[in-house]
Amino acid sequence: MNAVHEDLVGIGLIVLLGVAFFSSASSTLLLRAYKALGTMWQLAIDLVGIGFVAFIFAGLLSPLEALGWWAGWYGDRLDTTVAPGTLVEPIPTKTKIVRYAVYLDGIAQTNFQYLPEVDVFLNELAAVLPDDILIIKGLMPYSVINRPLTQGRMLSFLWRLADRLQASKSGGIIGALLLVAILLRNLTVVAVSADGRYGPIYNQGTAQVIYNSLLGHGYEPGSKIPITLIGYSGGGQIAMGAVTYLKQALAAPIDVISIAGVISGNNNVLKLEHLHHLVGDQDLVERAGPIFFPKRWQLFFLSYWNRAKRRGKISMTSLGPVGHNGAGGPLDPNKFLPDDRSYLQQTVDLVAGILQGKSPLAQTTSRNKTSNYELYQQAAFNQPSYYPLDRSVDPQLYRPVACWMGRLILPAFEQRRFVKGVLFEVHHTDPAHQHLVGQIVNLRWSDDPKVQAYVRTVTKDLHFSDEARYSLRQGIIHPNRLDRWQQVDPLESLAGARPHDDVIVMLRDRVEVRTNAGDDRPTIIIWREPVQITGRFYGLVKFLSPLENSDRFRVVHFNRTSGCFDGVEEIVCLPQVMADREGIFPSTSRDIEKSPLNSSGWYIYGAKDSAGMFVVQSLAPRALLRLQPDRVVFGKNAALNYIQKETWRNAVAQKSKTSSVLLFPQEGKNEQAIAQWQEGDRALLVHVYGGIGGSQREKAAQTPIFFGHFAYGVAQVVREPLADELQFDIKYCQVYTHNTDGLIAGTLAWNRYMGDRSFGWLGTRPVADILIKLDAFTKEYEFQEMKRSALDISIEQLEVMMARYRIGDGTGGTYVGPAHSCSQDSNQALYAALKKISIAVTFDSEMQDWLAQNPEQAQRFDRLMKLGKYIRRKLLPFGTARADWHNNENTLGISPEEDALSGLLIGLGSWRTMLPRLASETVTKLFIEQGASVWVLRTNQVGGYDSNIAPIAPTPIGW
Template identity: 60%
Template structure:
């Protein structure tokens, strides 16, 4: 009797037995038919009845076992740390394990003994994996105690008999019957896992089993070593059910799931998986029932975890071809072959090992249908790094290097990945000049004194459909790192553009290690810059009308006037955007009122030895010398909220540098507070481009603008010997057509760059905030932290997440997550980090002193922090009151790792709207910036406003638009 006939016969008999149980009046018909059977068939029916009762009893026990485990009914009789799984292949001692893999077998499993095809699959998979990958088997996914059916229970003798017969090589009807009994029993357990009432308890129990197994085999929670759960058939649901609990227990470890013909309900939170690979055969009837039986997988429930995960690119559907569900013709069958000559088993091993080795070919064919502005700009040679020779020198009397360490980030090929990226050295400190021109390794490691880990942002990157579509429409997304595992912040920065053209400076300290290979180690994000050197000049005139070559005269350090050497520099014509807007123009620079005090020019020499001006900065804007002092709180707020943006169109080509002081109008007295080496928090807001060439985003009745945080440091500028502001922005910025990358950008790159910057086309208001609570060290556990320093680290985390859209490939603006919301969340989180470090967990200092001895002792040890810490507590209260008007913080503000960024409003719209309502005042960039500035001003902060309006652009067809506010 073939398998198909056996299945039909068993199905008929099973239905008959079921009907007899449900409808006793049919029993006489059943008995009459039963007495007419022969001896062999009677035995078959008897076994079927016994199996039905056993399966029914075992099915009823499944949720009771989970409930008993949860309630502790079994006391100490059951040791859940027994049977912790075994390794398919022993790992050599001292191996640096890079991944743990747990295999969860299908519904045919009754004990730790696998079917022969399962054993062969695991054996071949272990051979295909590298030695530093741990493969764990011997887990019973159908028991919260990791206890086989064949051990310890009332029905264990029956299940032992059933297992022996099911694994027998003879294909009799009895064996098929007993195999069906095991399958149905375990299928009922899968149903319990999928059930929204009993499932959470059962899934937590299986997560505990996996956790114990991982710990037993050397896994260290918090190590961020990736974990893969391979779930075969019903094991797919068990893996997805345990995912959230296992991730939480292992301190947010990166966990992915490979579903092999998996039955998955869709009730579990698939968004928590790094990725779900769903391998399904075209002839698999069982898996096809999933989208029918489980409502959460129906398309109509578009907000379910399953459907959201599909839209966000979290699920990859992989076809196995003409393959069935399990057994003969299933994915582990080594007797049937594909058209390419591989067995079904070999294909399965190849696909899964390819995924685990990060070598799976995704074969996405994408056609770019629209050219980005970034690609337009690259058509000009001066916008490409290779235009500037590496070996060049400048006159050190008139030019200074932008930083000791500068260079180009290079994304290594996928197969050559290490823990960092490559770095082409363009400039090095005096001790390492020999490295200029070489390509070395660059690694970004966490500051050992920081409790905020940037490396925790590592994610598997798999583009969702929206990110792929935006790529074809010209948005610059990190396409080169699509389908990369555990992408580091440095890799996401280097791979943000399709070309290796991101030029950066490295902030100190830079540690150079030469041990076979040369590696530079840094502890903070590289800063995106324009140019390598800068000088201070006054523009005289082009060498002839319309020429790109300009005569300039350098600043004289001795006379402090522009009467030094004249030089001819190159100001190449910039490429207009798709909307025919040029970021800057070279015409009229010598006639600008800003030319009197001079311009900082940033760039490098081309092959002809001529200095090319890549970026401009008005000296009058950045020098620590205001043009106006506004006195009094009321007038200060009036200037901030109104005057700084009033008549913005008429201020085209002008800058404003204004101190908002509390008492004195005396400029020297006001400036005296801004001392060399001190830092200030910067709040940045920009407006829109109007006029005849109005940008598309500004064609609506209102323009919302953009805001960001940054840091302004007072430095002694060597060319003049005067104080000036060195500004860096921490741009929480969505993916765009201009190639502007979220991260740390110098003023020269973000604002001053003649091709890519905003100085010439947008109105900008930068507010510098100086307050002791921001810059004072708070000593905790012999580690000193400043609020400003922690904020920078929080912003580095946020921007690293933005660059990859938390693994989805792109980030989008929504009501709950945008530049203003997420930047202010970083500020709120930074305050909480400082408070947690010194164990302050109250809203009032007096209450904390009375009830928190740890905080009281800290304050007694450090009385010098009393004043600034009071400011910090007031800031916390004010932010809650002003930015969180309901007095409660959003859950994702309390814990930044819980928020999901990178999603559009179409994904979980209700959730996004509710979050936005909790922090509605930080939705609008200008309103948020004004609110935060006012909060700091009330605490006694010193404020300095630097504003510009389309400086360095003489195009009469563009006009400034102020950002909207209430």
């Protein structure tokens, strides 16, 4: 069937109707009256009749062009390079495009040209936008083959006449009627797009047109460059219909700006980054959408539209006293608002602002309840400004926590475009860059393709959902400063995670300093996410006694020469911390000098205040972290028994104590077991904490069951210079939901997550940190010029998950439920890493050749594959991966109440990972069975003594 099939059928049907009409006896009088009219009136009636019949059949045959495209009727004659649209304004050469915008016109469109007011709008929009935002116009959204009504159709003469009359001031009633015919014809196309039967075919065709246009103007699929579809009137529905297919084909972030759009609500808005719906108060046409399309009725609360509204995916912006189109419409330059802007200028301002990330709906949400974070911030010593950067410490007594340290600062929105990252207040550097201390510099990601791939994966528009706003009012800390920001990257989500710029971090691995011409600030380039820390310096001391009626303590420093605490004595400050909103103090210094851990000493972390006094912000017991176990357990069976039955035994009786137990799967001697842990070795960390009991029992532990919290991390054996001994350097990869404490999902050093006297858990919760060392998993494989381990790949997957958690996949919040939790999603990252390795081995011939040539590494790899199979079998006992695990779907940010039943069913698919203690014991058991050496570190409300609290072990359920 050829390209004019639709028009031939249409003409035939018109003739048949004409014959039927004129052969009817009832038409005799009408014919006589018609013949009595003058020639001009007969011509007018003929044109109106043809237009009416053309509209009827164009409406009936609207799906036919789409069906023909789907069936391949147009064959090789369909050239996708023809009329791919034009640029509203040329882009200077070598310009790096940061966003593509595609304009889809309203239902008055018949060809690639627009009405004058549309051209004015697009030209003014392009004039105010920066050069790196590209706008495409000139597409025909009412044809799946991008063919205008005025070309290549047997009825084109009629639509061309309509165009001429519409452009003429003397078009008269004929022009008006033909314009109505155009509007009704294209309106039927919009109805097809919204139709559940023909819509998917039509929308895929429209998506193909937009796809061809984007590629024709330089878009690279997979580049993750954002795309915005601007739909006017019926173009709003056409844009919404195309989104799902475009997103699948381009793997790009896509949002839609609807200007007076008529939108059905049938399409999956959840696939969008955001829908900005701009509508005037006097727009009667747009109001038809909420009336005539049931999926937009509030009654259907589980429809895509209503779910998207709750998740913050849809913004409804009033244009004021504006109509739908024409005079008084959004593009009218001659009607004015009270602020003296024309209706056109308001629309240009709003669309330009959205394209540049400036939302018209920036909101502030007040809190009904005070958060723990706000309470802790009332203590002056928790403010970064409390510690001047020009106060030095004795290098014989204190060491810097890290080489590069500083404070993250979220740039103001106006600065964002130029910073292209975040700001960084430099607190400490390597010797070559000490002149930067105290300066505020740019902090950016490396352009390395691997780094950029990670950044693109987790960069999303951020619009708070209803649940996030409600949660914020309840005193939960959300990244509200980022609300309504487009394309928030993982550095911005880290810097903006709390209400104030108080995130202190260390930069790790590779750091590069660049000085760019024309930029007043140097730029620091990083390859890895910064690690959250507490304090700038640390020392090793023993507490002697508190000063009377004071928060100061006499301490004595460790003497490396003698190996005893007979060094320099000093006065340090342990300021009183603030209680949380349940009245529980995060830590206490009461009787810390009497602690059983005091004899082996404490690492104190902090900095000097303005008076030169060292303020202790964080504590760590030396006995816990050094490689000197209290006990060694030999044999697999004994190790498994310890994990299941002894790790959490008698938690209350162990209050204020720690334990360090090494589990060695073979028989042997203590020295042999300890010697397996060498400087530089790394281990997978499995972390679980329990609850707070006692007379001030926390509300979360009021029932007999307390599940606790789960996390993975990395522990590395390092030589600590002050004591000149091996110890564990522990970093937690916290997949952590938004919370009242302001704890940020991300990588946290032990001195921040555990030891911090205000924000850490050392003083209040019992904790088990299980360190697992299995060469097949933790040791690097040397493949070609690359050194990587399964542990590295697991951490990379965890970093993706942590960044997603910080912004709730763009909703602003993450919540604990059956399908999503710290334990479920941490183990999803482990599953993804093992799956990635398995796929690489199966399909990479070079890797298979390498394994064949390296038998020692191949043997380790076989053990890794066996471990992966056992882990997948245990984590997914029903034999198949959860859909969201298998596809790595962005499903965070969904309130547990929204999908309660489906969430429960999904969670049951990985039920062992629902419970933190069970998950930790299951994973540890599998590693031990493969011969792993395991070190179990336990703490039980350590530090000073608080008689009002007692440790609660997480409830043991299953194995």
